[in-house]
Amino acid sequence: MKLPALPGILLGNNEKAMGTNAVGMEPGQAGKRDERALIGQVLSGDCNAFHELIRPYERHVYGLAYSVLRNAADAEEVAQEATFKAYRNLGQLQDRNLFKSWLMRIALNEAQMKRRKDRQQLYESLDEDVEDDSGYNFPKSHADWRELPSEALEKEELREAVRQAVANLPEHYRVVIVLADAEQMRYEEIAATLSITVASVKTRLHRARLKLQESLQPAFVPRFRDHLAGLKGLNPWSRARK
């Protein structure tokens, strides 16, 4: 499924707006999908129902695995294994309304297990679980994109700079940025996935967004100075995300 480019019109933003849905339900699809019935079908032996059950979440599962592992092949492998694990253990799901966050937690565990197995934790562990307070200070330095017209945001070079900057964040920031801002999951769902409170999700996301500003500056500014000079005079930026 090809989604439009701007977050303002992504499906995910509707999800956030419809905050009253039960965690794990896919808003907008809730009317068409009876997830609890699908789960019942799977449990009584209908394999095809499982394909249908996971379809709305397969992108999130990959995104989450990627945010931990930072490698497409590893993330895909983990997504496959985690999804199958969900199938195999579906009978253990306590509350059928919580399938989505349950699936996401399995994916998170699998991804973290793989990361540990690959011994990446040697340089990763230092920045895990450190809730520093940098979010309440100005980033030491950050990019000045005020003169960057909206057209420039379509450039692959800029996306690559952002990908790199996200990849350089500590894992707990990476995961929350990807789930909230890339996958556009609702904060309640992210909280359930990470087993933390909604308030912690917001705090962590806030710090992650500020850290991202800080780490973007060196990557971005020199490479785009020339580009900016060529783009002067185009339409000024307008807000797309409400």
Next chain:
Amino acid sequence: MVSCKKVIEELSNYLDASVDAKLRGEIEAHLRICVRCDVLLDSARKVLIIVGDERTFEVPIGYSERLHRYLDERMADGER
């Protein structure tokens, strides 16, 4: 008028449009006179657009097909 510190604290809420109208007005008044905060919020907003662009964190081509094929194969093994 709100301080720079307050603006930074509210950055995420502001971007999510989850500040009330009064605070939003105060933040926007601050942005008109404070270049530093204006630069930061403007950049943060643009980064948010790029992160949310599905091309930035794309699933690999054929991911979904491979996933469902993998599931079919494992299910066929009778592992449950």
